[in-house]
Amino acid sequence: xxxxxxxxxxxxxxxxxxxxxxxxxxxxxxxxxxxxxxxxxxxxxxxxxxxxxxxxxxxxxxxxxxxxxxxxxxxxxxxxxxxxxxxxxxxxxxxxxxxxxxxxxxxxxxxxxxxxxxxxxxxxxxxxxxxxxxxxxxxxxxxxxxxxxxxxxxxxxxxxxxxxxxxxxxxxxxxxxxxxxxxxxxxxxxxxxxxxxxxxxxxxxxxxxxxxxxxxxxxxxxxxxxxxxxxxxxxxxxxxxxxxxxxxxxxxxxxxxxxxxxxxxxxxxxxxxxxxxxxxxxxxxxxxxxxxxxxxxxxxxxxxxxxxxxxxxxxxxxxxxxxxxxxxxxxxxxxxxxxxxxxxxxxxxxxxxxxxxxxxxxxxxxxxxxxxxxxxxxxxxxxxxxxxxxxxxxxxxxxxxxxxxxxxxxxxxxxxxxxxxxxxxxxxxxxxxxxxxxxxxxxxxxxxxxxxxxxxxxxxxxxxxxxxxxxxxxxxxxxxxxxxxxxxxxxxxxxxxxxxxxxxxxxxx
Numbered sequence: 384x385x386x387x388x389x390x391x392x393x394x395x396x397x398x399x400x401x402x403x404x405x406x407x408x409x410x411x412x413x414x415x416x417x418x419x420x421x422x423x424x425x426x427x428x429x430x431x432x433x434x435x436x437x438x439x440x441x442x443x444x445x446x447x448x449x450x451x452x453x454x455x456x457x458x459x460x461x462x463x464x465x466x467x468x469x470x471x472x473x474x475x476x477x478x479x480x481x482x483x484x485x486x487x488x489x490x491x492x493x494x495x496x497x498x499x500x501x502x503x504x505x506x507x508x509x510x511x512x513x514x515x516x517x518x519x520x521x522x523x524x525x526x527x528x529x530x531x532x533x534x535x536x537x538x539x540x541x542x543x544x545x546x547x548x549x550x551x552x553x554x555x556x557x558x559x560x561x562x563x564x565x566x567x568x569x570x571x572x573x574x575x576x577x578x579x580x581x582x583x584x585x586x587x588x589x590x591x592x593x594x595x596x597x598x599x600x601x602x603x604x605x606x607x608x609x610x611x612x613x614x615x616x617x618x619x620x621x622x623x624x625x626x627x628x629x630x631x632x633x634x635x636x637x638x639x640x641x642x643x644x645x646x647x648x649x650x651x652x653x654x655x656x657x658x659x660x661x662x663x664x665x666x667x668x669x670x671x672x673x674x675x676x677x678x679x680x681x682x683x684x685x686x687x688x689x690x691x692x693x694x695x696x697x698x699x700x701x702x703x704x705x706x707x708x709x710x711x712x713x714x715x716x717x718x719x720x721x722x723x724x725x726x727x728x729x730x731x732x733x734x735x736x737x738x739x740x741x742x743x744x745x746x747x748x749x750x751x752x753x754x755x756x757x758x759x760x761x762x763x764x765x766x767x768x769x770x771x772x773x774x775x776x777x778x779x780x781x782x783x784x785x786x787x788x789x790x791x792x793x794x795x796x797x798x799x800x801x802x803x804x805x806x807x808x809x810x811x812x813x814x815x816x817x818x819x820x821x822x823x824x825x826x827x828x829x830x831x832x833x834x835x836x837x838x839x840x841x842x843x844x845x846x847x848x849x850x851x852x853x854x855x856x857x858x859x860x861x862x863x864x865x866x867x868x869x870x871x872x873x874x875x876x877x878x879x880x881x882x883x884x885x886x887x888x889x890x891x892x
Contacts, residue, residue: 405432413495508641547625562605568598623691672699714884722778752825
């Protein structure tokens with residue numbers, strides 16, 4: 384009797400292997416004693432792991448193949464989502480260098496824990512973007528979510544952080560349970576966990592099966608919780624405000640990239656033959672999300688809550704690309720996800736810096752008069768706000784334009800109109816921030832001393848000067864410049880996104 388070992392494509396699995404080995408390495412390095420040495424060593428290893436993984440993704444670009452007996456699909460769509468998540472994680476590591484939640488007293492492993500959880504979440508995002516099996520799909524989304532639950536509540540001395548972690552855990556668990564219940568109904572209707580087999584079954588006699596329709600509805604609701612789609616968005620502003628800002632930055636960008644790509648693979652590929660059943664429902668969710676997100680942001684003084692509601696509206700714009708159910712829609716979605724990352728990262732980076740420079744935290748007063756005090760930060764934040772609003776000359780404008788074009792081509796012109804209306808409403812709160820930056824005098828802080836980070840002096844920890852601040856400023860200026868560059872010369876990013884759309888183009892044939 385002979386035993387035939389299964390074929391393992393190590394090249395295709397190399398990004399997953401690198402992230403798995405990397406998070407173990409980061410945990411081990413995090414045991415190094417000494418806060419400063421630990422921070423440097425862990426950051427070098429963490430950024431190195433992400434850089435190696437990004438290199439492996441680029442190496443595998445253009446390789447469309449199935450992995451692990453068809454449970455995973457390595458294609459340009461999955462690799463695009465992985466690269467966006469890696470870029471967001473790498474950006475967030477410098478933001479955490481002086482974060483109170485991770486600069487713990489001598490002898491603890493705050494940065495090791497933070498970066499290991501960060502890489503673990505990136506691993507979940509990589510797997511969910513590649514998943515084409517219901518079991519892998521659910522396991523990956525939990526691998527993505529559980530580290531974020533911990534990270535949101537990791538600022539143990541801040542009541543709001545603990546509250547945000549608990550809220551995210553409870554509501555995220557409800558979303559996961561709803562998603563799992565929906566996937567069980569889809570399995571019951573199709574008789575398979577493989578996306579290809581589900582597509583074949585849905586294209587046959589089960590297309591009108593009540594089990595399938597209930598499963599689609601529950602799965603859409605479960606994924607709506609993860610994507611902050613209204614009316615499943617209630618947790619978003621509170622969690623964004625309470626979580627440490629580096630964690631909020633990562634959540635806002637990377638989670639959307641991974642889960643939206645998974646949404647495309649699940650609905651446009653596995654449930655493609657049932658498009659007439661789920662397309663109107665997702666279109667309604669997109670419209671509600673656009674309205675609720677933009678209206679909810681109007682009265683916000685907290686910049687993180689404002690960006691949370693903004694994220695709800697932006698998720699509605701991205702959902703329109705999924706509703707289009709075309710190759711052009713997928714390409715528009717990938718372009719918008721990349722642009723969304725470039726637009727949001729500078730905004731959150733400025734919030735991180737101003738939280739440490741002023742006693743106002745993430746309140747809009749922290750950036751009032753910023754144009755006179757810190758012109759580089761002011762320009763970057765202004766570009767970010769204008770790009771999120773979708774003004775011409777920015778990547779946000781091009782992203783909205785491509786999404787509207789895909790919606791019109793798919794006979795959903797009314798959704799394109801909704802995007803235009805939402806954009807007009809959003810100008811009220813985005814331009815309010817811009818006005819505070821350039822047209823108001825700086826708010827005088829109250830005469831109270833700012834708290835020092837445990838284990839360090841107040842002078843060292845409340846004035847983000849020197850190499851650490853320079854690194855953050857350099858990154859946010861680079862992201863802001865890229866936002867303008869891809870708004871003026873979008874063709875490189877368009878070609879990159881088009882490759883991702885073409886990788887699943889056969890699903891629309």
